[in-house]
Amino acid sequence: MTTKQVEVSLSTTGLDAQGRPQRVPLVVDAAGNVVEMPPPAALEPELEGEHMLINIGPQHPATHGVLRLVLELDGETVVRCIPHVGYLHCGFEKIGEYRQYNQIIPWTDREDYLNSPGNNVAFAMAAERLFGIEITPRCTVLRVIAMELSRIMSHLVWLGTTCIDIGAFTPFLWAFQRREQIYNLLESWIGARLTTTLTRVGGMGADIPDGFVENLRDFNRDFPGTIDEIDRMVTRNGIWVGRTIGIGAMTADEAVNYGLSGSMVRASGVAYDVRKDFPYLDYETYDFDVPVGSTGDVYDRFLVRMEELRQSVRILEQAVARLPDGPVNVADARVILPPKSKATSEIESMIHHFKQVMEGPRPPAGESYVAVESPKGEKGYYLVSDGTPKPVRWRIRPPSFVNLSAIPRMVEGHLLSDVIAINASIDIVMGEIDR
Amino acid sequence: MNPSVVRLRERFGAAIVRAEVGWGETNVVVSGSVLLDVVRYLHDDPAERYDYLSDVTAVEYRDAGLPLEVVWHLRSLPYRRFLRLKVLIEPGAPLRVASVWSVYKGADWLEREAFDMFGIVFEGHPDLRRILLWEQYKEGFPLRKDFPLRGRFSRSEQLVQALAANPEARYSMEELSIADAFEDLPVDMRGRLVRGEKTGE
Known part of the structure; x- marks a missing residue:
């Protein structure tokens, strides 16, 4: 039996006499009868590896900054992913070696710029450990307030932008409305909104102003309503669920081995939270829960972060309730400046x-x-001093950097559109990755 | 002091050069030849279980006579312990240490960054190339103390180099070699790719 290939174009489909769509015979024998084709042999080698390399970024809104991903695609499935970072690199660590400790604090604003107060506090703590300084009780509580406010701010940006990436616009506006409220609080506290430079070695740049506590109480009262609103809108939304469940999952062992931290590792079921496991700023005395996920996919990361917002409000309420009176700065003449009035009237000062x-x-x-x-995970500052006023080494342990390094593992085998959702779920800030 | 130090001393003896506590953090200086064994022991042993690698970095002191330190920050999540491992590289010695990538996948980018900034070669790393700076960067290793704050080249030369780098115009050889199809491509196309001409038309 001889067979021959019949070439057809799509426009030849029509209806037969019964009105059903006409099936196009692909292979007919010499007599005109349709025959079954044997299954094709192995494809020709040149057809096999027809993968495509495509480039996302660095100028792409869904990469959350100047991240460049080179993807090798098989059809629409990602086979390999090669991230390229460094477009924002400006040598923070090198510059830090030429700055005094208090002069480095403004630089910490600018790496993870969604979490400036948290970075300021972390750096001040690292420097204070070098100096051997014990901060005052009031300062400790103020720093907890600063860290939790910045966690809420950062999570709100994450929530809003991720909703936009996955196709919901309204939660973005709700989230940013609340974020504005926190920025107003910070502005009343230190005078700056984004780059706060809130702390000094041994204390804070300023004590909280009159009315701050009342405004913070208002925020604590109103904010859970916003979380509930977003929760109702998104958590059981069909599009959201369809695009996030089972996407980019990491098992618990993998997540720990890849060094993931923060919400990323907790979504995989590992309850690693620096606040609980290696406490600082008396976090062990606060009553709060560490939410963990089970599968480690994008949806779990979303749920974990939503719950962290609620827990942060709990911590804020406790911190406001226990805020003691007293000095903010330590009485340590090595690090704290004399009051300005004395500095202009007494020669010693x-x-x-x-x-x-x-x-x-x-x-x-x-x-x-x-x-x-930090909102992104374990944020570490490693300071090495040789006894001079400037550190020998200022190292930032960037949580986004390590979290992002697992993205090739997470996107493998998923579709191109899932890459956007996975990338959004990591919650990267390129300023921190590139430094 | 971290209880792991005692067990490390028992097990590795003289290869544990020094152990000290500063500000509540335990530093263990180990000899570079046993680093990977130490890390593997700390990761695998059920009494240690240092399963989390926080950081890999390096410290070079301003005093050129002091050794360069390569630093690993390890955490044991089950036992809530923190340990700092160090390997000292004497001045003039080659900057080579073992990679811990085979134990911790998270070391991948951290080691690449230490290579990028200090020029430390991590032996056994699968893909050791620059990460924050572009691959053709010629000025050296920025976090070394002999590297001036503003770089080695003049501003104009730096600008020329940065403009010529144009990293988006090319896919690097690493990217192409992982694409299995590369060997099957026609010779002239491979040649164009190797020369870094634009592809994808």
Whole structure:
């Protein structure tokens, strides 16, 4: 039996006499009868590896900054993913070696710029460990307030932008409305909104102003309503669920081995939270829960972060309730400037002020690594001092950087559109990755 | 002091050069030849279980006579312990240490960054190339103390180099070699790709 190939075009389909769509015979024999084709042999080698390399970013809104992903696609399925970072690299760590400790704090604003107060607190804690300073009780509680406010801010940005990536616009507006409220709080506290420079070594840049506590109580009262609203809108939404469940899953062992931290590792079922496991700022005395997921997919990360917002409000309420009176800065002349009125009226204070500002405080030689639970994960500052006013080494342990390094593992085998959802779920800030 | 230090001393003896506590953090200086064994022991042993690698970095002191330190920050999540491992590289010695990528996948980018910034070669790393700076970066390793704050080249030369780098215009050889199809491509196309001409038309 001989067979021949019949070439047809799509436009030849029509209806037969009964009105049913006409089936196009693909292979007919010499007599005109349709025959079954044998299954094709192995494809020709040149047809086999027809993968496509495509490039997402660095200028692409869904990459959350200047991230470039080179994807090798088989059809629409991702076979390999190669991330490229470094477009924002400006050598923070090198610059830090040429700055005094208090002068580095403004730089910490600018790496993870959604979490500036948290970075300020973490850096100040690392420097204080070098100096051997014990901060005051009021400062401790104020720092907890700062860290939890910045966690809420960062999670709100994550929530809003991820909703946009996956196709919901309204939660973005609700989230940013609340974020604005926090920025107003911070503005009343320190005068800046985004780059706060909130802390100093040994204390804070400023005490909270009158009315701050009342405004914070208002926020604590109103904010859970917004979370509930977003929860009702998104959590059981069919599109949201369809695009997030089972996407980018990491098992618990994998997540730990890849060094994931923060909501990423907790979504995989590992209850690793620096606040609980390696407590700082008296976090062990606060009553809060660490939410964990089970499958580690995008949906679990979303649920974990939603619950973390609620837990942050719980911590804020407790912090406001226990806020003690007293000084904010430690009484340690090595690091704290004399009051301005004294510096302009007494010669000793003036000399002290001058030497503090021009030379900077000198910690003893040594090293300290302080890790805090930033919204992205374990944020660590590693400071090495040789006894001079400037650190020998200022190392930032960037949680986004390590979390992003697992993206090739997470996107493998998923569709191109899932890459956007997975990338959004990592909650990256390129300023922190590239530094 | 971290209880792991005692067991490390028993097991590795003289290869544990020094152990000290500073500000509540335990530093263990190990000899570079046993680093991977130490890390593997700390990761696998049921009494240690340092399953989390926080950081890989390096420290170079301003005093050029002091050794360069490669630093690993390890955490044991089950036992809530923290340990800092160090390997000292004496001045003039080649900057080579073992990669811990085979134990912790999270070391991948951290080691690449330490290579990018200090020039430390991590032996056994599967894909050791620059990460924050572009691959053709010629000025050296920025976090070394002999690297000036503003770089080695003049501003104009830096600008010329940065503009010529144009990293989006090419797919690197690493990317192409992982595409299995590369070997099957026609010779002239492979040649164009190797030369870095634009592809994808």
